[in-house]
Amino acid sequence: MTYDEAMNFIQNTNKFGTVLGLDSIRELLRRLGNPQEQLRIVHIAGTNGKGSILAFLASVFRESGYRAGRYVSPASFSYEERFRINEENISKEDLCYYVEQVKKEADGMVKDGMDHPTMFEIETALSFLYFRDKKVDAVLLETGMGGRLDATNIVSRPVCTVIASIGYDHMQYLGNTITEIAGEKAGIIKEGCPVVSYDNDQEANEVIKAAAEAKHCRLDFVNTAGIRILSQSLKGQSFSYRSSHGRWYEKIEIPLLGTHQIYNAATALEVLEIIKNYYCISEFQTEEGFRNTVWRGRLELLSEDPEIFCDGAHNPDGARCLAEFLRNNFTNKRIIYIMGVLADKEYEQMLEETAGIADCIYTVAPDNPRALSSRKLGEAAEKYCETVYIRKRLASCLEEVKEKAGKDDVIVIFGTLSFQKELQGKEMWNDTRK
Template identity: 75%
Template sequence: MNYEEAMNFIQNTNKFGSVLGLDNIRELLERLGNPQDQLRVVHIAGTNGKGSTLAFLAGIFRESGYRAGRYVSPASFSYEERFRINEENISKKDLCFYMEKIKNVAEEMVKDGLSHPTMFEIETALSFLYFLDKKVDVVLLETGMGGRLDATNVVKKPIATVIASIGMDHMQFLGDTLEKIASEKAGIIKEGCPVISYDNTKEVNEVIKNKAKQMHAKVTFVNSAGIRVLQESLNGESFSYRSSDGRWYEKIEIPLLGRHQINNAALALETLNVIKNYYCISDFQTEDGMRKTIWRGRIEILEREPMVICDGAHNPDGAKSLLSFLQNNFTNQRLIYIMGVLSDKDYEQMVQILAPAADKIYTVAPDNPRALSSRELCNCISKYHQNVEERQRLAECLSEVRQKAEKDDVIIICGTLSFQNELINQ
């Protein structure tokens, strides 16, 4: 199988859609030798902050000399980016090798009267095969959607399960209340495996506590009261932290912007405390890894004059975090949004949150089959903001806005992670 054939195969699996449930992925992995059972896995679920938390952990492992594997979905800049070891993408040669192996097994499953694996199931299986062969020291595994019925939940015995920030998203699949969504996310908690959780709302925390108790799992929550913000700026954040077990971190510096990233960093620190017996990681390596963390497209400053910021916030809680950052840093500057969204997101609530702070809003359609048209988004925004105009694509719109903007203006590209790939050549 060459690269073109591999890409055709995986793209053709789109027709099988997204299927919640573990029967098919279990069968696929059984036929592949159950590679997931031979890996050390940190498994994380949540609405927001999953990727950032794992990015912090990946940075720490990298600076400590360990090999950390991550399956990242969706990818931002290339397909190979989905399968990474210490920030290095899988090679096209390896990708073709594993894709062909899985294709053969998938065809056998269909011949035996079983369902063809979905794209996410194939990619999950591929990541396990790849990470096992490359002898990674840890797999930082992020759920795709939910947790209980997500394909990644095939892992039987992770060294830790992590619950990130929980908010309203994917309600058609996960439920229409925070408690229902939290219950689905908490479905990754395994018998006797330690749990580390973001400090969510009281109702959500109770769901996690009850599930952990049911599974005889010790649960550790981020100590929100132990966070002391030392500095917030456009160059990064710094904070001190007293962990739940009383450990003191005097000064942690992170390059990711926004108050919410401090909370994600604290979640990563608590996770590290829980799994420390598996690895030898010094305080210096922890601090260095945090300071060197890389995670593109999360309140990322692309240019300074005028300021151009890209943020992948794609649900109401993400919109709130972005708004908080903008209000804290640009109180007396004009904010110009270039906004695009996916049609299956709660974009109207995102608009209600973000629109009042803007001076001008342009709408575009992301390069994604699930994109909402720029016209529909413009019509939605017009209910909450008078100064909105429709454009077609991001590149042309950004060029126009750059030319019109004053040097002190702030241009914010937001609404979906799909924009990252479109910004590569801008």
């Protein structure tokens, strides 16, 4: 199978849409020999912060000499980024090989009268095969959507289950209340397997507690009272932390910006406390791992003159975290938004959270088939901001904004992770990484 043939097959599975449930993935993996049962897996669900928590853990594993496989969706810069071992994407040759293996069994399912697996099911099965054959030491596995009926929930015995920040997203599938959404996320909790949870709102925490008790699991919440912020700047931040286990971390430095990333880092520290029986990770390796974490497009400073940030905020909670960061750091500066969203997102609530900070808003349509038109987003933005400009695409809009912006202005690109790929190849991505 050639690379083009592999990609055509994967893209064609888009027509099968999103199908929640485990029957299809269970059958597909059975035919492939259940590779997931041969892996040590950290399984994480949540609305926001999943990728950041996994990025912290992956960096610590790398510093400790372990090989960690990371399966994330969607990818930001290239398709192969979905399947990574440490910081290396799957090769095109390996991708073709594993697509061919999965396609063979998917075709067999159809021949036997079953539904064809969806794209996400194909990719999930591929990731398990790849990581098993490469004999990784750990798999950091992120749910695609929700948890209970997500294809990744086929995992039966994770070494740790993690619940990240819970908020409103994918409500057409997961429910209209935090309680309902938390119930779907907590659906990844397995009998007797330890659970680590972000300290969410009380109603979400109660759902997680009940799910953990029903499955006889040890549950550790992030000790919010044990976090002490030591420093915050546009170059990074540091904090001390007393874990729920009583361990004291005097100074953890992280390059990711925004107070919410400190809470994500604390969640990762709690996970490391749980899995220490499986891995030998020193305090120095932990500190180095956090210090060297890279997670692109999350409040990433792309340029300093003028300051340009790209952030993946694509739901109300993400927008709230972005707004908090801007208020804390740029109270006396003119802020310009370039915003684009996918049509199924809660963009009105995102605007409510962020628009009051902006001097003006430029709306664009992401290069994505699910994109909301820039005009429709612009009309919504006009309810919250007096100065709104409707443009077509990010690249030309950004050039226009850079020409008009003063050196002390702040430009913020946000609304979808799709923007990261659109910015790929621009020299500005490397301006601040010296």
